[in-house]
Amino acid sequence: MSSIISTFDAVAGGYDSPNMRFFPFAADLLAAKAKIFGRQKILDVxxxxxxxxxxxxxxxSTGRVMAxxxxxxxxxxxEVNCRKMALTNIDYFEMDGQDVEFKRNYFDHVxxxxxxxxxxxxxKGLLSWKRVMKPGAKVGFSSFLPSSFSPMAELFITRLQAYGYAKDFEVAQKLDSVEKCEQTLSSAGFENIQISQQSMGYHIATGRDWWDVVWNTALRSLLDNLSDDELERFQVEHMAEVEALAVADGIYLPVDVLFSFAEKPD
Ligand SMILES: C[S@@+](CC[C@H](N)C(=O)[O-])C[C@H]1O[C@@H](n2cnc3c(N)ncnc32)[C@H](O)[C@@H]1O
Known part of the structure; x- marks a missing residue:
């Protein structure tokens, strides 16, 4: 847990980079697919x-979001982003999403x-969400298909392994197929499961733009063991190999997303 905190505290400053615009694209779609309206109460985990x-x-607009x-x-x-948007209906809490502490049967959406x-x-996380959801309330989450960030992510991992750091980025694999998402939701007792897939990729211009993605996401944590010299060399070599993928429109960044929704039984 502390490694998640240190990773995301470190990337927070660059996380809203335009090179990672798939995050806001997917966020808008997740909220739109949930069909939120009016006075509803939403938990954003x-x-x-x-x-x-x-x-x-x-x-x-007349409801409330707990983030x-x-x-x-x-x-x-x-909080800064919320103020920029002149929104006053979001509250923020430092809280573990695996054990959410709110009233039972409270939220219309998680x-x-x-x-x-x-x-x-x-x-454990899903069961704790279910506890705070009203009967019939909807849960929705997004996750990446394995085709996302390919072949850049494979080049990154292969090079890291060549440096003697035999790591893989395995976390995203936990929810990277329709079957895994379906199984996860049904095991937690959710029903009316609906899963859709959307390609949200785009072209980035340079190897440095891809480095922005590496440096401002959890991928950065895989670089923790490199010395300063190794990191400098790694960055130059990796940006060059990604730059070599460029075609006329730039370097295609595939982002293939699963949107999984389900309901708490009445
Ligand atoms: C890739 S970011 C996604 C942020 C945002 N939901 C979005 O769509 O852009 C993942 C976030 O999950 C948070 N996180 C990871 N594990 C968590 C947990 N157990 N409880 C609460 N937050 C967690 C991290 O701190 C990080 O902010």
Whole structure:
């Protein structure tokens, strides 16, 4: 848990980079698919810099959003982003999404953008969400398909391994297929499961733009063991190999997203 906090506190400053605009795109879509309205109460778990909370708060104009995250750094950015949008219906809490502390049967929606796969105990998290949801309320989360960030992510891991750091970025694999998401939701007792897929990729211009993605996401934590010299060399070599992927429109960054929704039984 402390490594998640230190990772996201470190990336908070650069997380809203335009090179990572798939985060706000996907946040808007997650909130839109939830069909939020009016006076509803929404819990945004792993809220990060507040993209999902902002989209939900705009839809629930007379309702309220509770945004929770483990990282104080991410939440501080979320509060700034919320003020920029002149929204007054979001509250922020440093809280573990695996064990949410709110009233039973309180929320109309629980949403989680690209956060659930970080949990060490996903079932525990989902059961705690279910407890605070009203009967019939909706849960919705986003996760990445394995085609996302390919081949950049593979090049990154292969190079890291060549440096003697035999790591992989396994967390996202926990929810990277329709079957895994379905199984996860049904094991926690949710029903009416609906899962859709959307490609949200785009071209970035340079290898440095991809480095922005590495440096401002959890991928950065895989670089922790490199010395300063190794990191400098790694960055130059990796940016060059990604730059070599460029075609006329730039370097295509594939982002293929699963949106999983379900309901708490009545
Ligand atoms: C990739 S960011 C996603 C942020 C935001 N939801 C979005 O869609 O842009 C993942 C977030 O999950 C948070 N997180 C990871 N594990 C968590 C947990 N157990 N409880 C609460 N937040 C958690 C991290 O601190 C980070 O802010």
């Amino acid at each position: 792993a809220a990060g810099t507040g993209m999902v909370s902002i989209a939900a708060a705009q839809m629930a 929770i995250d483990l990282s104080a750094g991410m939440l501080a950015k979320a 949403l989680c953008g690209f956060g659930l796969f970080f949990f060490s105990d996903i079932q």
